[in-house]
Amino acid sequence: MRTFCTSGPVDKKTCYYVERPDIMEEALDHIENWRYFTVSAPRQSGKTTLLRDIVEKIKDKYLTIFISFESYEDKDKEDFLETLVMDINRSNKKIYGKKMELIIPQKIDKIRNLIEELNEKSGKEIVLMIDEFEKLDEKIMNEFLHVIRSMYHDKEIYGLRSVVLISVSYLSGILEDNASPFNIAEHMEVPYFTKEQVYDLLSQHEKETGQIFDEKVKELIWHNAAGQPGLTNGLAYDLVTKKAPGEKIITVEHFEKTLEDYMYVYIDKNIANILHKAEKEKELIMKILFEPGKVKFSIYDKRINFLYQHGVIDNCGGKCCVRVPLYYKALYTRFMPEINGEKNYMATINDTIKPYIKKDGSLDLNKLLERYTEYIKLRGAIMFKGRNYYEGVYQYNLDQFLSLYVEAAEGKVYPETQVGGGRIDLLINLNNREYLIEIKTNLTGNEYEKSKKQLVEYLKRSGLKEGWLVIYSDAIEDFKHEIEEIEGIKINVWFIKTNFESPSKVK
Incomplete structure (x- = not known):
């Protein structure tokens, strides 16, 4: 009986396995056309499984060598060359059931002799696949790539049909730099499952x-x-x-x-890795999380490139975003703005959920939002005035407030949840009913109209007849609640004032 594989690479005999014909065809096409290429994808994305599947498809036609540089990080040149030959033989034994008597090169430049030897003894053209390539010492990597490049121009003579370098990210200095010793390489990314x-x-x-x-x-x-x-x-x-x-x-x-x-x-290894990488660019990830749609995506920005290549962020219509909701929720929890002690003001000992639950068990969300405005009137000068908060502090503040009441009724508030082909800022689930809330800040007139239309689309696709748009603004004089009907959908618009006098003037 097979099972779901939680640590790769996947063994088809024991694990459920998904065929990936498009990416497989691209890789095989590169090999057939004598191309050298790099493959990148974040960890646990299936790249090693894919490459091992490629080995099975080509091993009879070509001498296929599949090795890993995972343990090569601290090796000097002599140790590197000796281990390289040992790993090539281990690969041959695993794939073909036998080893070859190979001469260990004395210099990195002599690797070309090793390739010739492999070609002559096997009688086959060679496909060299190296996993965890980024672990190689930078100086040795540079020399190694120079050798590979020199053979590329005479690849038919050496019989080196294809070289495939696999890493968790773009290989530093290989793709971006025109002077790179390996700028002849194609690049291929392993996408997530459809x-x-x-x-x-x-x-x-x-x-x-x-x-x-x-x-x-x-x-x-x-x-x-x-x-x-x-x-x-x-x-x-x-x-x-x-x-x-x-x-x-x-x-x-x-x-x-x-x-x-x-x-x-x-403690999931995928999420833990994402959090670890995000910590390295904390300021940027907070801006992406809490000022959604504000950071332009550019692969040439080293910080964005780093987060993108490690699977933390993605390109959403030209803007940086966290595409994987589980990652977003983990990052949101880790980096959310601190609002210490606010729960004491959000709900006092006299506040319960009872006044906000209707007789039919549904949530009187408008009544609860009235209570929220009372809280903001009391605390807004301290919460919002003069603070260097990201705009996401508003979403988190509302999330915390609603959760305090909704969870008392055994309901849940979910941030950034997929609904109706998009992602809603807050979704409340209580007594098997859903309530969608979209949050915006300091909108222009055009943005306001667009936000209402977007919310209507989410509601229609979710089969709901009512939704909520909460707008925080420093340009309004007072709080207000307006109701508008669009295409048979009821939209509650709550305007939340954020322009308060300085905290020192508040008694």
Whole structure:
């Protein structure tokens, strides 16, 4: 019985496996056309699994060597050359079941002799694939690449058909620098799973076990992991082995427990790696998180390049964004602006959820937002005036306020949740009812109209008839609530004043 693989590379005999024909065809086309290329993708994205699959497809036609430089970081030249030959032989033994008697080069330049020797003894053209290439010492890397480049111009003579360098990010100095010793290389990225591939992965489990994922659960796995292979497999594995073992149907309730554990209990290696990389560019990631749509995406910005290549951010219509919702939620929690002690003002001992729950069990969100405006009137001068906060402080402030009340009624408030083909700022789920809230700051007239239309589209696609648009502005004189009907959809617009007198003048 196969299972969901949570640590790669994937063994097809024991793990569910998704075919990736497009990227496979591209790689095979490069090899057939004597191209040298680099492959990059964040960890747990399936790149090593893909490359091993390529080995299986070409090993009979070419002498395929697949090695890793993971342990090469501190090696000197002599140790590098000796280990290189040993690893080539280990690869030959694993793939072909036999070793060759090879001469260890005395200089890096003599690697060309090693390639000739491999070509002559095997009688085949060579495809050299090197994983974790970025671990190589920079000076040795530079010399090694010069040798590869020199052979590239006479590749037919050496029989070196293709060289594939694999890394978690763009290889420093290889792609950007025209003077690079390896600027003859193509570049190929390994994308995340498509929605169809995620569903294919889940259906393999359904067919083999008879256990079914509720359609909503499939959608939630797709949206929360955004096709990231490691997260997709991880969520599915947790559901079938820990949350619903023996159950015929994996339900939304099961998924909510898995999501809760991923956010607050488990130390997931994918999320931990994202948080670690984000810490290195804390100021930029906070701006991307809390001033959405404000940071222009540019691969030539080293900070953006670093976050992008490690899978932290993505390019969303020319702006930097965090595309994977699970990553966003983890980053949001880690980097959210501090609002110490505010809960004491958000809800006093006399405040309960009861006044905000209607007789039919639905949430009187407008009444709760009235209570929120009372809180802001009391604390706004301290919260918003003269503070160097990112705009996201407003979203987080409202999130904290609503959570305090909604969770008392065993409901949930979810930030940045996928709905109706987009991402809503806050989604409240209470008693199996959903409430969508879009948050904006200091809008122009055109942006205001666009925001209402966007919210209407989300609501229509979600099958809802009412939504909320909360606008924080330092240009309004007072708080106000307006109701507008657009295409049969009720839009509640709440204007929240942020322009207060300095805290010193507030008694």
